[in-house]
Amino acid sequence: MTRLIYYTACTLDGFLADPQDSLDWLLRQPIDEGGPNDYGRFIAGIGAVVMGSTTYEWILRHDRDGWAYAMPTWVMTSRDLPLPEGEPDVRFASGPVRPVYERMAAAAAGKDLWVVGGGDLAGQFADEGLLDEIVTSIAPVTLGAGRPLLPRRFDLELIDVARNATFITARHRFVGPLREDAA
Ligand SMILES: NC(=O)c1ccc[n+]([C@@H]2O[C@H](COP(=O)([O-])OP(=O)(O)OC[C@H]3O[C@@H](n4cnc5c(N)ncnc54)[C@H](OP(=O)(O)O)[C@@H]3O)[C@@H](O)[C@H]2O)c1
Numbered sequence: 262m263t264r265l266i267y268y269t270a271c272t273l274d275g276f277l278a279d280p281q282d283s284l285d286w287l288l289r290q291p292i293d294e295g296g297p298n299d300y301g302r303f304i305a306g307i308g309a310v311v312m313g314s315t316t317y318e319w320i321l322r323h324d325r326d327g328w329a330y331a332m333p334t335w336v337m338t339s340r341d342l343p344l345p346e347g348e349p350d351v352r353f354a355s356g357p358v359r360p361v362y363e364r365m366a367a368a369a370a371g372k373d374l375w376v377v378g379g380g381d382l383a384g385q386f387a388d389e390g391l392l393d394e395i396v397t398s399i400a401p402v403t404l405g406a407g408r409p410l411l412p413r414r415f416d417l418e419l420i421d422v423a424r425n426a427t428f429i430t431a432r433h434r435f436v437g438p439l440r441e442d443a444a
Contacts, residue, residue, distance in 0.1 A: 308332055312377035
């Protein structure tokens with residue numbers, strides 16, 4: 262059964278990046294590559310990827326070794342953006358996320374789907390009831406402001422929690438709109 266997973270690192274106060282889209286605070290953290298929630302095991306189960314344009318442009322600016330994703334990748338944008346070098350399978354889309362989800366699920370052939378970020382894009386999938394899990398690696402950092410992890414009001418269920426080096430890693434099942442907001 263294909264699941265849509267929002268897998269990301271964030272700060273203890275719930276930011277993906279600082280207000281200038283810097284990830285310097287994250288990139289200097291140690292990580293145990295074989296440890297809980299490690300990227301290698303996660304990405305092996307992923308068949309398609311989706312991200313917003315800010316995240317895509319950050320990756321284009323920083324991926325000096327070429328495009329990192331071997332699987333089909335959708336970039337949500339209303340603009341004309343360049344493709345990465347080397348002609349990887351990157352597709353642009355805009356508007357409602359459900360048709361994108363359906364195309365991703367077909368391309369993934371039974372593997373899981375990864376929403377890389379940002380937080381509002383993950384929220385768009387959650388609003389449609391399409392998000393299954395949120396997997397976070399929480400860095401020992403606060404930023405006070407920046408790009409939010411998930412700018413919505415949702416109930417989640419904690420499935421698993423562990424430590425990886427200096428990170429708290431957690432898996433949450435998406436439940437739905439915050440109970441207090443239900444009519
Ligand atoms: N900590 C981590 O592990 C981690 C993970 C992921 C991302 N990040 C960082 O966090 C930041 C996230 O940036 P962000 O919050 O701006 O989010 P984002 O999702 O990367 O980009 C948002 C932009 O995507 C486009 N977009 C989103 N949904 C769309 C839709 N349905 N249709 C058309 N276009 C759509 C819009 O831009 P346009 O239409 O103008 O193109 C929107 O302004 C970035 O700096 C990224 O590098 C960090």
